[in-house]
Amino acid sequence: MTETRDITLDVNGKRHALSVEPRKNLADALRDDCGLTGTHVGCEHGVCGACTVLVDGRAVRSCLMFAVQAEGTAIETVEGLASEDGELHPLQQAFWDKHGLQCGFCTPGFLMLAVGALRENPEMTDVEIRELVSSNLCRCTGYQNILTAVRAAADVMRAGTNG
Amino acid sequence: MSAIGRSIRRIEDRALLTGNGRFAADLNREHQLHMRVVRSPVAFGRLVEVDASDAADVPGVEAIWTAADIAELPQIDFRMTKITGMEPYRQWCLAKDYVRYVGEPVAVVFANSPYAAEDAAELVFCDIDEVDAHLEATAEPVAFMPETMPGLLTEPAVLHKSCGDLDAAFAEAAEVVELELKVGRHTGVPLETRGALAVHDAATDTVTMYGAAKVPHYNRGAIAAMLGLAIDRVHLSEGHVGGGFGIRGELYPEDVLTCHAARRLGRPVKWIEDRKEHLMAANHSRDQVYRMRAAIAPDGFLLGLDVTFITDQGAYVRTHGATVSDLSAALLPGPYVIPAYRVAGHIRLTNKTPAGTYRAPGRYESTFARERLMDAIAARVGIDRLEVRRRNLIPESRIPFDRGMDTLGTGVVYDSGRYHDLLARLEAHVGWEELAASIAERRAAGEMVGLGLGYFIEKSGLGPEDMVRMRVAPDGGIRIITGAASVGQGIETAMAQICADSLGVDTARIAIVHGQTSLIEKGMGAFASRVTVMTGSAIKIASEALIEAALDIGAKLFQVDRASVAYKAGEVRVASSDRAMSLAQLASAWAEQGGLAAEGTFRSDHMTYPYGIHLAQVRIDPGTCDVLVERYTVAYDIGRVINPMLVEGQIVGAVAQGLGGALYENFEYDEAGQPLATSFADYLMPTALEVPEVFTLVREDAPSPINPLGVKGAGEGGITAVGAAIASAVDDAAGRPGMVTRLPITPDRLHAWLA
Numbered sequence: 001m002t003e004t005r006d007i008t009l010d011v012n013g014k015r016h017a018l019s020v021e022p023r024k025n026l027a028d029a030l031r032d033d034c035g036l037t038g039t040h041v042g043c044e045h046g047v048c049g050a051c052t053v054l055v056d057g058r059a060v061r062s063c064l065m066f067a068v069q070a071e072g073t074a075i076e077t078v079e080g081l082a083s084e085d086g087e088l089h090p091l092q093q094a095f096w097d098k099h100g101l102q103c104g105f106c107t108p109g110f111l112m113l114a115v116g117a118l119r120e121n122p123e124m125t126d127v128e129i130r131e132l133v134s135s136n137l138c139r140c141t142g143y144q145n146i147l148t149a150v151r152a153a154a155d156v157m158r159a160g161t162n163g
Numbered sequence: 164m165s166a167i168g169r170s171i172r173r174i175e176d177r178a179l180l181t182g183n184g185r186f187a188a189d190l191n192r193e194h195q196l197h198m199r200v201v202r203s204p205v206a207f208g209r210l211v212e213v214d215a216s217d218a219a220d221v222p223g224v225e226a227i228w229t230a231a232d233i234a235e236l237p238q239i240d241f242r243m244t245k246i247t248g249m250e251p252y253r254q255w256c257l258a259k260d261y262v263r264y265v266g267e268p269v270a271v272v273f274a275n276s277p278y279a280a281e282d283a284a285e286l287v288f289c290d291i292d293e294v295d296a297h298l299e300a301t302a303e304p305v306a307f308m309p310e311t312m313p314g315l316l317t318e319p320a321v322l323h324k325s326c327g328d329l330d331a332a333f334a335e336a337a338e339v340v341e342l343e344l345k346v347g348r349h350t351g352v353p354l355e356t357r358g359a360l361a362v363h364d365a366a367t368d369t370v371t372m373y374g375a376a377k378v379p380h381y382n383r384g385a386i387a388a389m390l391g392l393a394i395d396r397v398h399l400s401e402g403h404v405g406g407g408f409g410i411r412g413e414l415y416p417e418d419v420l421t422c423h424a425a426r427r428l429g430r431p432v433k434w435i436e437d438r439k440e441h442l443m444a445a446n447h448s449r450d451q452v453y454r455m456r457a458a459i460a461p462d463g464f465l466l467g468l469d470v471t472f473i474t475d476q477g478a479y480v481r482t483h484g485a486t487v488s489d490l491s492a493a494l495l496p497g498p499y500v501i502p503a504y505r506v507a508g509h510i511r512l513t514n515k516t517p518a519g520t521y522r523a524p525g526r527y528e529s530t531f532a533r534e535r536l537m538d539a540i541a542a543r544v545g546i547d548r549l550e551v552r553r554r555n556l557i558p559e560s561r562i563p564f565d566r567g568m569d570t571l572g573t574g575v576v577y578d579s580g581r582y583h584d585l586l587a588r589l590e591a592h593v594g595w596e597e598l599a600a601s602i603a604e605r606r607a608a609g610e611m612v613g614l615g616l617g618y619f620i621e622k623s624g625l626g627p628e629d630m631v632r633m634r635v636a637p638d639g640g641i642r643i644i645t646g647a648a649s650v651g652q653g654i655e656t657a658m659a660q661i662c663a664d665s666l667g668v669d670t671a672r673i674a675i676v677h678g679q680t681s682l683i684e685k686g687m688g689a690f691a692s693r694v695t696v697m698t699g700s701a702i703k704i705a706s707e708a709l710i711e712a713a714l715d716i717g718a719k720l721f722q723v724d725r726a727s728v729a730y731k732a733g734e735v736r737v738a739s740s741d742r743a744m745s746l747a748q749l750a751s752a753w754a755e756q757g758g759l760a761a762e763g764t765f766r767s768d769h770m771t772y773p774y775g776i777h778l779a780q781v782r783i784d785p786g787t788c789d790v791l792v793e794r795y796t797v798a799y800d801i802g803r804v805i806n807p808m809l810v811e812g813q814i815v816g817a818v819a820q821g822l823g824g825a826l827y828e829n830f831e832y833d834e835a836g837q838p839l840a841t842s843f844a845d846y847l848m849p850t851a852l853e854v855p856e857v858f859t860l861v862r863e864d865a866p867s868p869i870n871p872l873g874v875k876g877a878g879e880g881g882i883t884a885v886g887a888a889i890a891s892a893v894d895d896a897a898g899r900p901g902m903v904t905r906l907p908i909t910p911d912r913l914h915a916w917l918a
Contacts, residue, residue, distance in 0.1 A: 023278070024278070031188075036182065037182070037184075037186075037188070037189035038182020038183065039182070040186065040354075040355070040405075042355065043438040043843050044437055045843065045844070047842070047844060050354055077182065078180075078181065079182040081182075082181050088177075088181070092180040095176075095180055096172055096176045097172060099172070099173065099808050099809070099811075099812050101179055102652060102653065102816060103353070103354070103355070103404060103406040103652075104175075104179030104180075104184055104403060104405070104651060105186060105353070105354045105355040105405030105651075106354045107179055107180060108182055111180070130851050131852070133850075134850040134851040135850075136850075137354060137843070137848055138354065139351075139352060139353055139406050139816075139848065140354075140812075140816045141812060141815065141816050142816040142818055142819030142854050142857060143850070143854050144815045144854070144856065144857060
């Protein structure tokens, strides 16, 4: 199982040339080979969602995808959310303002989950947001402030688009 | 404007929001080895042989150890317990003679990559002569290790506590109420699994373990003792911690093994637990059975209470020793007078994952038991559930209230409390009469809806002491070093607010350094809701000492009397003049004489006791027997609130965890002792769809008189009465008082009760 494949991953617009075992999952490749440790591994069986990243704009559990499958796709991780000058993405800002995180371990997964969903549907209702947030697990917040934060960010983002 | 009492955003969030957190798995060192633990596949058996020959052939494997290879490592000791006689039941780092639970470490593999280590671990063969697993803690104790320790039974200790004249209480009783209740086996399950990176510096023979949590200073001493090193040759360093909840940061076999291996193998050693391992190897909790007999006066006053309870502590007695049972026994009486009380707490071992503390340890369970009893008394006497509590609550005139027992080595003395007042406030807050009427109306229309409540007392601020050091840098930055620990609860922000409040400066200038044994020699860490009380008080004391130091320095620099300088808002000013110096200027001018710094120590012999009430509104779906929580309110008096937003966050998060234990989470085992919940598909934690909106009524009506801030801990009260309140509400929804006798209230269990 130690033979490796050479692949190139496009992460946050930057290309990473890697040599990975075919069985290496995308989460491990991002963390170990690209040095992007913001994507967290919480269960390795696709339930908790801490490892959620966007692959071609869609939320994916990166623990359930092989790195080799991600070649040729555009991958987005939490490290790509804030602008280069450090300005936080509206979702990051809302999580901060609304106390949407405590230990912060699940946070990157929730951010990426919501970024993808709000891009697809900027008009999400509260019920849809609750459905969305139920995709991932958080053990600290009880979700209340995560829901509030996603709602607030959605409103800010929609206002930004319309303005 | 005071910095205390404000909902300021957290200092610690930016790194966590941008992917720059430093959790255990994020740390790496060149040439590191990866450790993988080989775990017992059976629940109980004689360990005959471990064959690692095939595993050793896997490319990249550097070493494989079994118990024989680490014979010099002793058993893992207790962190806090005064009960003696439990030493033989402590766990070894690797199984010796017997395996006692599925998941017990039997061997460890060290390899150049985590994938290779896992491949090799799967090839290690454990030859085990299986013995029938002992899985019922309520059954008679059996032999702990039949052949090697004959006569040693699976009941390491029985705790006894009592107060008042129980015989007289029963002689006087108009009614006797008897109940048997059970709380299921569940635990903290932080989203970050455990992990560690141990690095050995051969030049100084010093081991540093990164990934520490909760109690770094204690664990440093324990690891040093186990490795036979002087204490200053071991350092523990805490990075970001992905949730604690009582279970993370206790000293486990894997922590000791990484440190030992780094030293012996001469390379950094990294270990990251996977989720399956976590669910069968990290501490379980709860799992108690209560048998209660209560002597009742005609008006529902509880005259006396006789309790026997059994805690299923799993395969070994781990670091917590008797803590859970001790807290259960001492705090079961809660907010009620109960003049006579006797309790026997049996600590029993089974062939399940060992158990320790989980958020509100002993209180979640005993509050469920006591509040079930209160509901039963109300039903027996024919009064409502609020009235029975009013008749039994400790009146303000008896505060401080000495229970006449101790726990964790301190006397149980409720330091302040206005218990009737809080109940009245909650009734007003939720509009109790109207709410009850609307529920009655819905029930009349055929819905299975109900209300339930649970009153609780929490404890916080365990001593004996906390010490902090504070220093002002020439740029005006204030750095506080504390031996407290962060488990993600926001201590940096709360501690900065306390300092900012005392000094009259902006929180943005304050940095809190925690969890680093190399920077401060003492520290108690973060457990038992102690940080805001103990560390916060130490910071207040240090801040006041810093002001005195600033005044001393200012007087010397201005060459005036000490009496003619005054401190205000970050400046020392000479009276009736425009001469003033900022803290930064003082620190700068005094740099060569040692700078501007102070130390503060807070000592406390007693805990402080916050209290509160949970109110749940539920609906039973008669088709699926699912319990839907419609609304949840927590009233909680914590004496003084440092940051309301953080306090609410603690309460809401804790409620969600409590709902898990009340309705969903359960470590089931089959009859051979195989755990049936080893993934998130089987261990069901609440998602956003199960957790209702939680309303909070946070009060400051009873400040603590035993610390300078008046604070009480806020971290646990959100979970304490969830099981109690949900059970009461489900009874009410079903119209069957006393129906719920065990947690979790799963659909199959509820279906059977309703049948």
